[in-house]
Amino acid sequence: MRQISNLQLMLTRRCQLRCVYCPIVKRAADMSARTLDRAVDFLFTSSAESLRLDFTGGEPFLRPDLVRRAVIRAEKLSAKTGKKISFYAVTNAIALKRELICFLRTRDILLELSLDGGRRRHNRFKRPAAPGLDPYVRTTAAIEPLRKAGLKHFVVMVATPENIRSFDSDFEHIYRLGIRNFDINYALGCLWEREALTGLKGAVARICVTHAGELRSGELCLGNFGKRREPALLNSEVMVDVDGSLHAMSEWMFESSCAGAAPPFQLGTVYGGGTLNGITMNKATAYYTLLSVSRGNARIKSIIMNNIKTGISFSTFVAGLKRRLFPDAAGGVE
Ligand code: SF4
Known part of the structure; x- marks a missing residue:
């Protein structure tokens, strides 16, 4: 059994954006x-x-106050227990101020930024929660300060059946912004028909062929060629909700589509006196969680099965692509 070594903290359910594929229900909490x-x-x-x-x-x-507090507390515990600690944040970077960048620059932290392409495309999928905010301008403005501070970061591009046609050009746009670390994710919680999945595979293949030299030299890194565990939908992690309840992260993939349904599997709370070792989390428990989330809803069930198959098919394709393009598996493809 894999030992759970990370914990996702949902610091807030607020967000400045309303991305069309975001499954998280927003509220002032x-x-x-x-x-x-x-x-x-x-x-x-x-x-x-x-x-x-x-x-x-x-x-x-x-x-940012909670981020600082958590980092300082974790570092103290790390010094006390001798365990190594690192940090990871999924962010749109809009609220990332200079003070926090300075605080984080000495820490072992990796930032995951989500970008969907050029301004028009990005803002089509990432809509502001309130008028007057330009999501593309605000997120891309953070790239240079991050680079200058030496904070490790990479961009996640979320492919959806709707943006496949422009995926190559969206990738090139972000590449021209100076980003050299990418993950390409297929959107979860939506139905992937064969044509859309074929389109995604074609786009990824074209990107890899165009940038084969840089991928070989390690100048460009594609996380998909690393040690990803697929299908992503069953790759559940443990999350702490704002109220301290513990959940399998898979639950939230369908939180919006199952609106009104209480999360079915509370794994306990951080106040319960249990341990992270006491939680079993594997593909089977993630699958069981998801089926419970669907509560017999045929449409949700079919999306779950579709997303699992999509993950297997896409990861098999990427593994084959890696073997074909980089038989010696050198540099940035490792
Ligand atoms: S995916 Fe978009 S809407 Fe959801 S939390 Fe992230 S930035 Fe906010």
Whole structure:
């Protein structure tokens, strides 16, 4: 059984954006400092030697105070227990201010930025929660400060059946912004017909052929060629909601589509006295969780099965592409 070594903290359910594929239900609810402390302590109940604290939401950097507090507490526990600690944040970077960048630059943190392409395309999928905010301008403005500060970051491009046709040109746009670390994700929670999946595979193949030299030299990195576990839908992690309840992350993939349904599987709470070691999380439990989320809804069930098949098909294709293009598996493709 794989030892759980990371914990996702949903610091807030607020976000400045309303991305069309985002499954998280937004509301004005933040994690309290007390719950945050308990969540950080809970991570250190894992017997793994290297731990990772993940900041997510909503937009986690809307609460920079909580990020700082969690980092400082985790570092103290790391020094006390001898366990290694690293950090990860999923962010739109809109609220990422200079002070927080300075605080984070000395830490072992990796930032996941989501970009969908040029301004028109990005803003079509990433809509502002309130008028007057240009999501593309605000997110791309963060790239240079991050680079200058030396903060590790990569861009996740979310492919949807609707944006496949422009996927190559969207990739090139982001590449021209200077980004050299990418992950290409297929959107979960929607139906992937054969034609759309074929389109996605074709786009990824063209991108890899165009940039084969840089991928070989390691100048360009595609996370899909690394050690990803697929299908992504069954690759569940443990998440702490704003109220301190513990959940399998898969639940949230369908939170919006199953609106009104309470999460079926509370794995406990950070106040319950349990340990991270006591939670079993594997593909089978993730699958069981998802079926419970669907509550007999035939449409949701078919999307779950479709997303699992899509993940297997896409990852098999990417593995084959890697073998064909890089038989010696050198440089950035490792
Ligand atoms: S930025 Fe993230 S949390 Fe906010 S709406 Fe988009 S995907 Fe959801």
